[in-house]
Amino acid sequence: MFAAFDVSDSRSANWRRIVVSGAIAFAIVVAVFFPTAREVASIWWRSQTFAHGLVVLPIVCWLLWGMRGDLATIPVRPAWSALIPLAMAGFGWLIGESASVAAVSHFSLAGMLFSAVWVVWGHALTWRAIFPLTFVVFGVPFGEFLVPNLMNHTADFTVFALRLTGIPVFREGNSFIIPSGSWSVVEACSGIRYLIASVMVGVLFAWLNYRSTRRRLLFVIAAFLVPLVANWLRAYMIVMLGHLSGNTIATGVDHLIYGWLFFGVVILALFWVGSVWREPDAHASNDLSGTAPISRAASAASIGAACLAVFASTIVWRPLESWLTETPGAPAYQIDAPAAAPGWQAVADAAPTHWTPTFVGERSRLVKAYRKGDQTVTLFIAYYAQQTSGRELVQWDNRLVTAEDKQWRMIADESAAIADIPVRHNQVLGSPDRVEIWSWMWLGDRITADPRQAKIELMKDRLARRQDDSAAVLVYALQPDSATSTKPLVDAFVREHRTEIERVLRATPRY
Structure with a gap:
């Protein structure tokens, strides 16, 4: 396979x-972890x-091609010690898959791609190509957790x-009213698309145009801060255009057009200013015409053995992940409605609100209303077990209000406590x-309002081969007005029904 390499x-x-x-090392990892790569x-x-991820791999190849003159002077000498980071990245992938944390799986895949090439190429060659090889990290879909904070800052x-x-x-939450109309800062207004794309292009620009670490770092910081501020100004500009025009412009498709035009001008200005301090000869040579001898490379057999070692070090994780995700559980699940406590009455008709949360993949679901006097609360339970991707308690699709929902919007999201239970108040x-x-x-014998803690507990259950039964519990009620909280009503309901709720949760699995 590598015989042709020994000719010259x-x-x-x-x-x-x-x-x-x-290419062989890269292909081995992609083939072994094809479901994650897909x-x-x-x-x-x-x-x-x-969508910027579509150009990441072409950029990596373009960068390596541009450095081919320098890279070609360094021999391929497999680095067997690089099998350690390769194994660590594989274990990270196992943890990510077991706990159904996509970001961990995706970053681990990027780590395995880098480490596999490192094993085959060796230390010297990998270090010389460190920037193109690590640039693959920008292909990891990561950053959506920033959206709520970005929305809040934009609204602020x-x-x-x-x-x-x-x-x-x-103002109420991220919605606000001015004399000419009402506006809301939604996910599309968060600026996350601008931010991620700007940072990726900024890092590339800094590496290509500067040699000093100080200039590179300063430009990357600017590429992070400028889109944030630009998005804030864009949101303000859109509202002002609508207000001053009597809502005749900047309220439909032109809302997006004006926003993108403004952002484009700002980013172009950023890179124009950055080019003023460009340092010459900031990139490597692409000349292959040199005739100076290079050090002797490893034999074809050694390189082949390194490729086999990459395959052996990665293939072990797939069957281990399949074994861990075979979580024990019951054949059927059915939630019984908790019995009403004294003073409360279970209501036979539908819940007294048009809103319902969005949960998917649950094994069983309960929606039940309870009345005390003339006040009503609704209990919602989504029960999960034998969890896999798309059928898990903590996932992006489980939300109170989706981005596509045009009727409902979130106006409050904070930590709180009800009946001495840590909860999320929305x-x-x-x-x-x-x-x-x-x-x-x-989570069985545990209660939390933190999704990160829930994921950690799920990972512990997987590694210990325990049942992963868990549930989302929501208690909600109609507010008569913005000044009247339903907390006293809900607090009383939870205090008087907590034991019964936990009883029916434990009885949900049907053996």
């Missing part, structure tokens, strides 16, 4: 050796936020700027209802 020690021959051996590629294809700035302009504003506003929600996650 010229740069061209060594470059061919580099390309073929690196999942990443599908996210690139369907998500506008991560927009409201502050409007008030500074002299426009009165009434408020959603729609037409005609205002709903207050108190939620937590039941």
Whole structure:
């Protein structure tokens, strides 16, 4: 397979050796973990936020091609010690798959791609190509956890700027009303797309145009901060255009057009300013014509053995993951409605609100209303067991309000406590209802409102081969107005029904 490499020690021959051996190492990891690689590629294809991932691998190849003159002077000498980071990345993938944390699986895949090439190429060659090889990290779909904070900051700035302009504003969560109309900062307004794309291109620009670490770091910081501020100004500009025009412009498709035009101008200005301080000869040579001898490369047998070692070090994780995810459980699941406590009455008709949470993949679901006097609360339970991707308690699709929902919007999201239970307190506003929600996650003998803690507990259950039964528990009620909280009502309901709720949760598996 590598016999042709022994014909000449010229740069061209060594470059061919580099390309073929690196491609084989890359292909081994992609083939072994093809489901994860396909999942990443599908996210690139369907998500506008991560569409930049489609150009990451072409950029990596382009960067390596541009460095071919320098890389060709360094021989391929497999680094067997690099099998350690390769194994660590494989274990990270196992943890990510076992706990159904896609980001961990995806970053681990990127780590395995880098480590596999490192094993085959060796220390010197990998270090010389460190930037192109690590650039693959930008292909990992990561950053959506920033969206809520980015939305809050965008709303904060927009409201502050409007008030500074002299426009009165009434704000509820990320929605606000001004004299000319109402506005909401939704996920598309968070600026996450601008931020991720700007940082990726900024890192590439800095590496290509600067040599000093200081200049590179300063430009990357600018590439992070400028899109944040630009998105805030964009949101304020859109609201002002709508306000000053009597809502005749910047309220439909032109809302997006104006926003993208403004952002494009700002980013172009950033890179124009950055080019003023460009340092010459900041990139490597692409000349293969040199005839200077290079050190002797490893034998074809050694390179082949390194490729086999990469395959052996990666293939072990797939069957181990399959064994761990075979979680024991019951053949059937059915949640019984908790019996009403004294003073409460189970209501036979539907819940008294038009809002319902979005949960998918549950084994069983319960929605039950309870009345005390003229006040009503609704208990919602989504029960999960033998969890796999798409059928798990903590996943992106399990949400109180989806991005596609045009009727309901989130106006409050905070940590709280009900009946001495840590909960998440949310408020959603729609037409005609205002709903207050108190939620937590039941994990058998544990309760938490933190999804990260829930994922850790799931991982522990998987590694210990225990049942992973868990549930999302929500108690919600209609708010009569913005000034009246339902907390006293919900607190009383949970205190009087907590034991009964936990009893029916434990009885849900049917053996």
